[in-house]
Amino acid sequence: MIDFPFMYEALMRLLPGIPMTLQLAFIASAFGVFFALAAALMQLSGNVVLRSVADFYVFCIRGTPLLIQIFLIYYGMGQFDFIRHSFMWPILREPYWCAIFALMFNTGAYGSQIVRGGLLSVPRGQVEAARSCGMSQVLIYRRIILPLAIRQALPAYGNEVILLLKATSLASIITLMEITGLAAKMISETYRVVEVFLVAGSLYLLINFILSRGVAVLEKRLMRHTAAERPSSRIAARGAA
């Protein structure tokens, strides 16, 4: 039988892992989105060198497991003297930052393909209209291309953030005590695998439920321009005509 008092105890022990999980996911995605945008713009730039660099980045990151990337960053960087002696070392030796870097590179690579699709979906005519109004290239990106691309990319990018949130569980392997790390620790003390992982899984489920609702609300808000008009306003319009 399921031991509810024990599961409650597990819940109380895993709850303190939530802030760490959220930090890893949100810091990595906040910076990762810039990697994604930069890589997407490089791929679309028409410059062979820039495109090759971005292609190679995406190829390497997408082609290797995140777990191995985390290991390589955590154990690998200490191999280089110039990194160990650089001013960055106090940061780079922290497993916390290693995990964030790995997650950030990872989500940047996957995200770049979503952003690229969004950028490519922007109708040419709307960009031409902007050019014909005398908008500079920067202004066109800021006012027309990015807002349209973000709207197009949003559902897929929401998915990417959810994947990233679940991927943070791998950070437990380099000693970070987020939800999965705390769960593993508790299991090693109690040997009660199922109950603890049931609780840990439920916590991820809850976070992702909130996250996906948030994305849905944002999407609904940003996509007002494509939604059918509200019946009331349609009736009002007909009445006016």
Place this chain on the structure above:
Amino acid sequence: MASPSMTQPGVPDQDMALAGPFADAQMSDQKTAISIRNLHKNFGDVEVLKGIDIDVAEGQVVSILGSSGSGKSTLLRCVNFLESPTMGEITIAGETIRTRSGNNGDLEAADMGQLNRLRTNVGMVFQGFNLWSHKTVLENVMEAPVFVQKRPVAECHDEACAYLEKVGIYEKRFSYPAHLSGGQQQRAAIARSLAMHPKVMLFDEPTSALDPELVGEVLRVMRALADEGRTMLVVTHEMGFAREVSNRVIFLEQGWIEEDGAPQTVFGASRSARFRQFIAAQPH
């Protein structure tokens, strides 16, 4: 045949285009709004424009006719460099667009700042409307005045409302383009280009994407603009508009100007056999 009336720069087409009832009124204090010199455009090996010279005087309403593939849209798009000419010179309100050779053999603007400044003098209305789909009608109309011309927001707002009133869709100002009919979208697009106070307006087949019953509402707006004395270059298939509203008709054929003159003259008795044939083939 290149246009016979365009040989002398600065003496724009007095013999033909300004003949007719409006001639006297328009001959006085004429200024050239747009001058196109020796315009060539190649797409790969295909020569689409083979040397076009046109001077458009202020207040002139020019209809550009031609069968598909004759280069009329390309000509219009070269005026504001949405399409890069292969050769030639464009002068807008007395200022020539500075160019240099781009890497694909076409010209490119040497100074994007200058080009963008001149573009604000040239409103463009597209066949596909091209309203910004994530902005309301009002936001579409205010966008360029606020963010390009950097005029005060309140002033831009009042003006945008006035232009929307003028084209008859003020009530739709908070709607998104997707919620409007084609005719309403095109009128919003006209209001959007009016809001920049352009010296010239380019219309690229503005009614070709519309249902037949919506064409009239857009043509009425365009006729009102012509009556205000605005300078307009209109690529169109609407023979009625060309005949009744414009005061100059240019017929393009295979990248050349085949006919150029006042509608009364050219629709009555064109010297061009090809143009007579083109008119005869139009539905009435």
